Amino acid sequence: MIRVVLPYHLRTLAHAGKEVEVQVEGPATLGSILDALEARYPMLRGTIRDHVTQQRRPFVRFFACEQDWSHEPADTPLPEAVATGAEPFRVVGAMAGG
Amino acid sequence: MSTVRVLVGTRKGAFILTSDGKRERWEVSGPHFAGWEIYHFSGSPADPNRLYASQSTGWFGQQIQRSDDGGKTWSPVDNKFVYDGVVGTHQWYDGTQHPWEFKRVWRLEPSPTDPDMVYAGVEDAALFRSGDGGQTWQELPGLRSAKGHLWQPGAGGMCLHTIILDPSNPHRIIVAISAAGVFRTDDGGQTWRPINHGLKSPYELPDPDAEVGHCVHNLAMHPSRPGVLFMQKHWDVMRSDDGGEMWREISGNLPSDFGFPIAVHAHEPETVYVIPIKSDSEHFPPDGKLRVYRSRTGGNEWEALTRGLPQGDCYVNVLRSAMAVDSLESCGIYFGTTGGQVYASADSGDSWAPIVRDLPAVLSVEVQTLP
Numbered sequence: 001m002i003r004v005v006l007p008y009h010l011r012t013l014a015h016a017g018k019e020v021e022v023q024v025e026g027p028a029t030l031g032s033i034l035d036a037l038e039a040r041y042p043m044l045r046g047t048i049r050d051h052v053t054q055q056r057r058p059f060v061r062f063f064a065c066e067q068d069w070s071h072e073p074a075d076t077p078l079p080e081a082v083a084t085g086a087e088p089f090r091v092v093g094a095m096a097g098g
Numbered sequence: 099m100s101t102v103r104v105l106v107g108t109r110k111g112a113f114i115l116t117s118d119g120k121r122e123r124w125e126v127s128g129p130h131f132a133g134w135e136i137y138h139f140s141g142s143p144a145d146p147n148r149l150y151a152s153q154s155t156g157w158f159g160q161q162i163q164r165s166d167d168g169g170k171t172w173s174p175v176d177n178k179f180v181y182d183g184v185v186g187t188h189q190w191y192d193g194t195q196h197p198w199e200f201k202r203v204w205r206l207e208p209s210p211t212d213p214d215m216v217y218a219g220v221e222d223a224a225l226f227r228s229g230d231g232g233q234t235w236q237e238l239p240g241l242r243s244a245k246g247h248l249w250q251p252g253a254g255g256m257c258l259h260t261i262i263l264d265p266s267n268p269h270r271i272i273v274a275i276s277a278a279g280v281f282r283t284d285d286g287g288q289t290w291r292p293i294n295h296g297l298k299s300p301y302e303l304p305d306p307d308a309e310v311g312h313c314v315h316n317l318a319m320h321p322s323r324p325g326v327l328f329m330q331k332h333w334d335v336m337r338s339d340d341g342g343e344m345w346r347e348i349s350g351n352l353p354s355d356f357g358f359p360i361a362v363h364a365h366e367p368e369t370v371y372v373i374p375i376k377s378d379s380e381h382f383p384p385d386g387k388l389r390v391y392r393s394r395t396g397g398n399e400w401e402a403l404t405r406g407l408p409q410g411d412c413y414v415n416v417l418r419s420a421m422a423v424d425s426l427e428s429c430g431i432y433f434g435t436t437g438g439q440v441y442a443s444a445d446s447g448d449s450w451a452p453i454v455r456d457l458p459a460v461l462s463v464e465v466q467t468l469p
Contacts, residue, residue, distance in 0.1 A: 052180055
């Protein structure tokens with residue numbers, strides 16, 4: 001089970017807690033985790049990445065194991081600690097604006 | 099006794115203000131969707147408990163929320179607004195062509211007869227329609243064929259902000275786009291054409307006969323006279339008596355012919371309301387006095403309505419979707435400011451009082467009159 005930490009506004013939108021769990025078939029990659037997250041919480045489609053291009057929205061970032069994965073391709077494998085649930089995958093809303 | 103429900107969209111959430119027909123005491127519900135921008139918040143005339151809200155942030159994009167119980171509970175519906183076919187391009191600031199990019203929904207206009215039918219006006223400008231209560235959205239692409247390659251964004255973005263559904267003719271829809279102009283379909287949205295004859299924009303458009311490019315801020319129509327349209331343009335208050343075929347200026351004695359919203363009295367089709375704003379650089383009321391102007395002659399002759407409104411040191415703005423009227427016998431007028439006040443008049447504008455004073459900046463105001 002993979003643990004995903006959501007930012008405040010996405011938690012309220014998904015009616016979920018700070019941390020949610022998703023199941024990924026196959027390797028845990030950026031893309032497969034987001035696919036699983038959107039499958040479980042369809043209201044999050046379009047909020048983290050664009051509906052059509054699947055590009056990350058500009059003010060959203062991905063962190064795991066103290067590393068920034070935001071600029072990595074969707075098929076990038078994430079560390080074993082994320083795949084096993086020892087460490088969470090964090091979706092972060094950038095601190096910007098008012 | 100009737101109930102009035104004022105639907106307020108703000109920079110940081112939605113609010114529902116409810117009163118009985120006296121409109122003296124108000125109950126405030128909200129914020130709904132706290133922290134999100136609510137560009138528009140509207141109710142279905144066919145089923146007043148069916149509400150739609152356009153919810154967005156720069157961080158997480160667009161959501162559409164739907165309530166089936168008058169705003170007590172909400173569910174997100176589809177937020178996928180994909181332009182039909184080849185996306186195409188429009189004019190960019192440097193004169194080059196730029197691809198259409200969806201940014202947000204500015205307007206949600208429910209059908210007067212079908213609660214599941216709702217139109218969405220979006221930025222970059224296009225019109226979408228849902229026939230299933232927002233579960234899916236389809237573009238009406240014919241609109242962007244109406245010289246869309248010449249449309250260019252203004253300072254507020256290239257947004258489709260006004261949608262008028264003709265109550266006497268289900269095939270006629272009129273939309274306004276900033277800064278492209280007014281467009282009309284007479285075949286239910288298949289084909290569209292610009293209807294901007296008579297608009298003069300000499301400071302923005304060197305061509306005096308430009309078919310598109312006019313910065314239209316808002317339109318209003320009285321349902322009993324669908325051929326008569328009123329317009330607040332960037333500068334100039336305008337009127338058409340033939341469904342937009344030709345426009346003429348009715349600014350008359352207004353202290354500024356710039357402004358954003360325009361509204362028509364519920365029972366007097368020749369009574370029109372605007373809120374003059376000083377422009378271009380300042381965008382606050384002239385002389386620091388918040389004044390609604392009313393014409394009872396369909397334009398040209400305007401009177402200032404000031405009783406109950408701040409007449410000194412007032413520097414708020416009133417945005418294009420932030421004024422609305424109820425349909426009670428003594429017509430109520432409502433508007434919201436960028437300072438977070440929502441003002442109401444229960445006597446056609448003669449006197450005003452704030453319902454609330456300290457909301458986030460108000461983006462939109464709509465009113466439901468419930469039996």
